[in-house]
Amino acid sequence: MKNFIIIFLLFSYTLNLFSAEEALKPEQYNFSFSKPLGKINKNSAQRGLQVFIEVCASCHGLKHVAYRSLEELGYNKDQVNSIAAQFQIDDLPNEEGEILKRKAIYSDYFVEPYKNLNEAKTANNGAYPPDLSLMVKARKDGANYVRSLLLGYNEPPSGFDVGEGYYNKYMAGNVIAMPQPLYGDDVEFSDGTKATLEQEVNDLVTFLTWTSMPDLENRRxxxxxxxxxxxxxxxxxxxxxxxxxxxxxx
Ligand code: HEC
Known part of the structure; x- marks a missing residue:
């Protein structure tokens, strides 16, 4: 019996140690797609794409998404081509065997920001910016999680050492290697919507929910x-x- 109590106490002590740094549960937000019959709001997803390209794409890939699938968000082929043309991709080797760059087109997949994992890590203090194509599906309560994470940067409580990272109470361990990417007014929306921080984040999460679950509406x-x-x-x-x-x- 005595042994049992000691083990129990030790066990709960270890659990407590962990819970001190446990991530906060994501705040629940009512997205256009949250209700059982809800749909992806296409205007919102289009703005989210703009935020992704102008802010996140310098560090994060979207390798499972082809530019042509953006037509599902309401763009025509010419518009898709001019979105793709903002990215540079390796061309086939020329006659001298050199690999030059060309503008991406309709049929390409989103161009990766780094040549390989090691380059990505070197550019980010050893941390690796994960591909975002399936991020909303990969994390528990993904849409709310990504939203809370992007809104959840704060000063660390006194005595809390974040090392080379940043304090974020929604991240496991409360430290994230990604500097706060959005502050509001980071982009100028082409449809005139005011680019507050909340707006940017909600639009971005709508876009990333579509990349994770492009067939959401059909399935429903x-x-x-x-x-x-x-x-x-x-x-x-x-x-x-x-x-x-x-x-x-x-
Ligand atoms: C300067 C480079 C950089 C930019 C710009 C950037 N990120 Fe990151 N991001 C990172 C790094 C590095 C990590 C890995 C963090 C870690 O593992 O601690 C990361 C991780 C993440 C994660 C995963 C968190 C988890 O649960 O593991 C998400 C989601 C994310 N970023 C979203 C975004 C979005 C959305 C944008 C654009 C608004 C963005 N990031 C812009 C570097 C960046």
Whole structure:
């Protein structure tokens, strides 16, 4: 019994140590897509794309997204080509065997900001900026998490050592290697929307939710059809069940 109590105390002590640096639960926000039948707001996603390109793309890739899929957000082919043309990509080797750069086009995938992992780490104090294509899906409560994280930079409490990182209570361990990327007025939205910090972050998260789940709306629509089908079948089966048994009884 005595041993058991000692083990229990030790155990809860270790747990407490961890919980001192545990990440805060993300704040819940009501996005256009949060409700069961909600959709990705395309205007918002377009603004989010602008924030991504102008701020995040210098460090983060989006390697699972092809420029051409941006048509789903309401751009036409010419617009997609001019979005892609903002990025430089390796061309095929020329006749001398050199690899020159060309502008990215419609059919390319988002160009990576760094040549390789080591270059990415060297540029970021040893930390690696992860690819953001699937980030919203990869983290628990991803949309709210990324939103809270981008809004969650603060001064560390006194005595808290952040080393070379930055204090962020939503990050596991409360220290993140990424400097605060957004402050508000970081971009000038082409549709005239005021670029407050909240607005930029909400639009960006809408865009990153689309990159993680481009088929969200189709899936939800399919789900509703299935439920409707099951409902109709249930009613039909119930009616035929009543009918069969009423005949047998009489
Ligand atoms: C100066 C380079 C830089 C810029 C610009 C930048 N990031 Fe990061 N980001 C990083 C680094 C480095 C990490 C890794 C942090 C770590 O592991 O502590 C990171 C990590 C992240 C993470 C993952 C956090 C986690 O849970 O692991 C997200 C999400 C993120 N960044 C989003 C963004 C968004 C959105 C933008 C644009 C608004 C952006 N970043 C701009 C460097 C950058």
């Amino acid at each position: 629509a399919a789900g509703i059809k299935v439920i409707f089908f099951l409902l109709v079948m249930t009613i039909l089966f119930y009616i035929s069940y009543r009918k069969i048994w009423s005949e047998l009884k009489t």
